[in-house]
Amino acid sequence: MLKMKTAFFIGGLLLALSSECMATTIAQQWAMVTQPTSEIIAQSIGNYNAGCISGAVSIPIDGVGYQVMRLSRKRYYGHPNLKQFIEKLGQSADHQHLGSLLIGDLGQPRGGPTLSGHRSHQTGLDVDIWFLLSKNTSSTHLSSNERETLGAPSMLKAQSDNIDLTKWSKENEKILELAAQQPEVDRIFVNPSIKRELCTHLADKDWLRKIRPWWQHEDHFHVRLKCPNDNKFCQGQEPLPTGNGCDSGLAWWFSEEAKHPSKPQAPPKPLELPKLCNNVLNQ
Secondary structure, three states, rough: OOOHHHHHHHHHHHHHHHHHHHHHHHHHHHOOOOOOOOOOOOOOEOOOOEEEEOEEEEOEEOOEEEOOOOHHOOOOOOOOHHHHHHHHHHHHHHHHOEEEEEEEEEEEEOOOOOOOOOOOOOOOOOEEEEEEEOOOOOOOOOOOOOHHOOOOOEEEEEOOOOOOOOOOHHHHHHHHHHHHOOEEEOOOOHHHHHHHHHHHHOOOOOHHEEEEEEOOOOHHHHHEEEOOOOOOOOOOOOOOOOOOOOHHHHHHOOHHHHHHOOOOOOOOOOOOOOOHHHHHHHO
């Protein structure tokens, strides 16, 4: 019996290593592409965790109310809808004197899996935005070195599930509200503690339903747009649950089960991209 269990363990380990190696090879192919395809009408293909995009556009690294970080990663491409969303949110933040948004990763020139940092961000419809707000004006942008070295601080107290109120601000809440109120936004991922903080005094707000708890995300929020209506090969996520999300489902995120899963995780499934993505990659 012991030999059989050992054999199953080794077999599972080899399968996991093989899947990981294959996924890395695929991601390397997508990471090597430096330009989007030339389609006039952008098409997000597949789903957020296994897909690509044709006709992506790059977002200017400086705009009204925002600045793009980590330029060396070259992940400032996405669907035109995403570019428009970021520019509109930046303008709103600037108009309301909330600070300059620091934009993290969008996606690669043709989407697809990345070598590090994400499972999603593959169809040009995801963007990470730091909670840290720059006070720089539109005429005093961060330097290239600052964009590479400046860190995104956690909004939590060290070794705690509590919000650090010396870092968290009303401006952060307002920006989340502005983002969630946009009709093209499907959902926004934040750390469970941030969701809980919002629930303490904003539970009556309809937009709070779009704010979803997820592991990590203590230093940034992750905006996910809906599939554009004319992108027939785009696969959206399941509809949001009813309610504001301030119920027992939120409480689970602070349980031992959530923090320390006891069940061993299954080996990752081999990444399967839509066949159309082969055409996108090889154009």
